[in-house]
Amino acid sequence: MTGATRGIGHAIAVRFAKEGCNVAFCGRTRNDKMVAVEEELAAMGVKAKGYAADVANYDSAQAFVKEVLADFGKVDILINNAGITDDSAMKRMTEEQFDRVVGTNLKSVFCMTKAIQPSMWKQGYGSIVNIGSVVGLAGNYNQANYAASKAGIIGLSKSCAKEFAARNIRVNVLCPGFVETEMTADIPKELMDTWTSRIPMKRAGTPDEVAQCCVFLASDMSSYITSVVLPMCGGMEDA
Secondary structure, eight states, rough: OOSSHHHHHHHHHHHHHHHTEEEEEEEOOOOOHHHHHHHHHHHTSSSOOOOOOTTTHHHHHHHHHHHHHHSSSOEEEEOOOOOOOOOTTTOOOOOHHHHHHHHHIIHHHHHHHHHHHHHHHHOOEOOOEEOOOOOHHHOTTTTTHHHHHHHHHHHHHHHHHHGGGTTTTEEEEEEOBBBGGGGTTSSOOHHHHHHHHTTSSOOOOOHHHHHHHHHHHHHGTTTTTOOEEEEETTTOOOO
């Protein structure tokens, strides 16, 4: 999987380890946090290894997958979770802001899907879960670049699902709404209350709730589900 050292990605890695899955994950650099996650997952009795890779770079993604296949033998599930934001009103958004967000969020899914497809095709099965966002479904103020990247993931995923279905490779998109992570911890309570009041369930989601949905879409519990876009947003109307 891509992006597993914090927030939603970390919760996904932990949840899959609890389900007994070996976990290979990556970040831009190999650092103390990556080592700590390796140790945390290994303590659950599974094989876990972190790799330094820029998955928005084609050659780096290819090398990452090659290393994982050499170390683990095969890959049954790919979770594309790498993502960034760089928000700005459209009238002030720079070309660099747009290219950086779309490059990281969307091109990484292309690069990783291209890298993993041959091995899944050969083995005759696989499950790819791409992490989108309700912003990719509905848009959002000051997030044209992020919305474009997440909407692009949906189109890419649906196309791949049709191409890969004959080889029993499923491709689905999970679209979280507002989720509490380290990034939201510093948001003032008044603002948090305003945001959550607009959600029919009156609360934010949790990273583990996202992770549980990932397990469903990745596992045989959803063996006849492909090309699905699943909003996980507490009933937000514009999702």
